[in-house]
Amino acid sequence: MADPKPSAPLNGAYYGPPIPPYAIPRRRRHSCCGGLLSSLLKLIVTIVIVLGIAALVLWLIFRPNKIKVYVEDATLTQFNLTNSNNNMLLYNLSLNVSVRNPNKKIGIYYDYIESLAIYDDSRFGFQILPTFYQGHKNTTILSPVFASQNILLGDAPATYAREKTEGFYNIEVKFYMSVRLKAGIFKTHHIKPKFDCNVRLPAPSASSLKTTPFERVKCDVDY
Ligand SMILES: *[C@@H]1O[C@H](CO)[C@@H](O)[C@H](O)[C@H]1NC(C)=O
Ligand SMILES: *[C@@H]1O[C@H](CO)[C@@H](O)[C@H](O)[C@H]1NC(C)=O
Ligand SMILES: *[C@@H]1O[C@H](CO)[C@@H](O)[C@H](O)[C@H]1NC(C)=O
Ligand SMILES: *[C@@H]1O[C@H](CO)[C@@H](O)[C@H](O)[C@H]1NC(C)=O
Numbered sequence: 001m002a003d004p005k006p007s008a009p010l011n012g013a014y015y016g017p018p019i020p021p022y023a024i025p026r027r028r029r030h031s032c033c034g035g036l037l038s039s040l041l042k043l044i045v046t047i048v049i050v051l052g053i054a055a056l057v058l059w060l061i062f063r064p065n066k067i068k069v070y071v072e073d074a075t076l077t078q079f080n081l082t083n084s085n086n087n088m089l090l091y092n093l094s095l096n097v098s099v100r101n102p103n104k105k106i107g108i109y110y111d112y113i114e115s116l117a118i119y120d121d122s123r124f125g126f127q128i129l130p131t132f133y134q135g136h137k138n139t140t141i142l143s144p145v146f147a148s149q150n151i152l153l154g155d156a157p158a159t160y161a162r163e164k165t166e167g168f169y170n171i172e173v174k175f176y177m178s179v180r181l182k183a184g185i186f187k188t189h190h191i192k193p194k195f196d197c198n199v200r201l202p203a204p205s206a207s208s209l210k211t212t213p214f215e216r217v218k219c220d221v222d223y
Helices: 004-011 019-062 156-166
Strands: 068-082 088-100 107-119 122-129 132-134 139-142 145-151 168-183 194-202 220-222
Touching (some): 068 156, 068 168, 088 107
Antiparallel strands (some): 068 088, 107 122, 122 145
């Protein structure tokens, strides 16, 4: 009724029939496109579900277990703070840190790995370690050595003064890395785990060196 002009030339004097010829094609066109859209949507949803199930199955088959990290041994031969010289710390810290890949079917590419030595939130040492590939059920020993001098910031000098009298220093060693997991022919994108180790070491002195055997320390592993 809204468009009597285009219907008038086709249907002459009739008032009733003009409406269906316009209404039906419109409705059919509408239902055709809606159908195409909904079947496309169904296809996409199906693909997403299938991919999700495939990922879940792969995950269950390969079951990635967390990397296990321990400080096996640590030696502090120098840790001298000179307050007269801007809180300059002279340090020599070396560690052996074992990194175990407990997975049966996953290999790990360590494409980048750096280690940091921190004393009471003040970072004093930094070292980039060699990259490596770690096979299934394999253990690798990382041996960072921090030996140089650096300024201690914030509360660290006060903590140093206190711990010096106690005879022990609490030092944090962190590892940041970029790794890829490999399972069969599949490789993941880069993921960035980090290891966090806290060691308590005797103040260096002629008598303390190697008199107290180091007890291995478990490190936190986060992804
Ligand atoms: C650091 O301190 C130790 C003892 O605490 C001492 O034997 C050593 O000579 C000092 N090193 C330096 C460079 O001052
Ligand atoms: C690390 O291990 C190597 C080989 O076993 C050993 O020679 C070295 O003294 C160790 N380092 C530390 C800091 O214990
Ligand atoms: C660990 O990896 C090294 C180097 O790839 C290899 O020589 C060694 O045999 C591996 N050990 C085990 C237990 O697979
Ligand atoms: C650090 O100590 C080790 C012994 O543990 C020694 O071989 C090395 O020369 C020292 N490095 C520095 C820079 O003092």
